[in-house]
Amino acid sequence: MRTVHHKNKPLRLASVEITRRCNNRCVYCEHPKAEEDLHISRFSELLDELVSEDFEAVALGGGEPTLHPELPDFLEAIRGRGLKAGLTTNARDPEEVLRLADAGLLDTFGVSAGKGIWQRPVTHPAAVVNLLLLQKGLVQVMKWATESVRLGAGRLLLLGYKGSVSDFTPTTDELSEALLLLTCLGKKFGTAVAADDYTRRRLGLTTTCGEGFRRIDIYGRTDFCCFPECEYSPSAGSGNRPLISGNRPLSLPKGRRTLI
Numbered sequence: 001m002r003t004v005h006h007k008n009k010p011l012r013l014a015s016v017e018i019t020r021r022c023n024n025r026c027v028y029c030e031h032p033k034a035e036e037d038l039h040i041s042r043f044s045e046l047l048d049e050l051v052s053e054d055f056e057a058v059a060l061g062g063g064e065p066t067l068h069p070e071l072p073d074f075l076e077a078i079r080g081r082g083l084k085a086g087l088t089t090n091a092r093d094p095e096e097v098l099r100l101a102d103a104g105l106l107d108t109f110g111v112s113a114g115k116g117i118w119q120r121p122v123t124h125p126a127a128v129v130n131l132l133l134l135q136k137g138l139v140q141v142m143k144w145a146t147e148s149v150r151l152g153a154g155r156l157l158l159l160g161y162k163g164s165v166s167d168f169t170p171t172t173d174e175l176s177e178a179l180l181l182l183t184c185l186g187k188k189f190g191t192a193v194a195a196d197d198y199t200r201r202r203l204g205l206t207t208t209c210g211e212g213f214r215r216i217d218i219y220g221r222t223d224f225c226c227f228p229e230c231e232y233s234p235s236a237g238s239g240n241r242p243l244i245s246g247n248r249p250l251s252l253p254k255g256r257r258t259l260i
């Protein structure tokens, strides 16, 4: 029996790269691409290790996890150990993701707005719409968000770009404005809105990120962040990448805990 997740304790979540295949070529993507898959036997060993370390949830990623031919077996292996299961998809095959969710194999899945047939699965109760903000991308994010809400999506997640190309990195003002506008949209239409730890850290809403998180790549190598180039990545060392102009963390006025 798994322990219940308590509100103040970060969820122990592992993100596992199960394939390096991808049928998209996003301009900002830095994930390595290859015809390589994680074997189910190695995955089972990894899961047993995660269970012994009290992990509570496993998210499958890549590459594009729906391209792994044994994806249902991977999810059954997760659920069979009493862990929560999730994945992130580029929605090139939304029907497969919906089939898995309807079969009870997914507690949650992230669908990336703007990719594939992303609108198709957004109303599923397990769906979270991922809104990636690139520099000068605020209008695009708000278009995706408005369309998601109009379709009936229940959850939106703002993700700030955290790769190595500084031209893609949103300014702190852009992140702040995006979270403010999305929060207003969510309040008006009853849609849950959240931001990733990176964005919250840039905005001064938290001082840490990735607590309880572990990233495991296809070769079993572990890290504490999916984005080694991120300025906050523990593997890169805090402050490793110089902050670009307009990319400085926001300081909130004394005594204020939120932006709005």
Ligand code: SF4
Residues within 6 Å of the ligand: 022, 023, 024, 025, 026, 029, 030, 031, 062, 063, 064, 090, 115
């Ligand atoms: S869908 Fe994901 S893995 Fe594929 S190219 Fe885009 S960001 Fe990279």
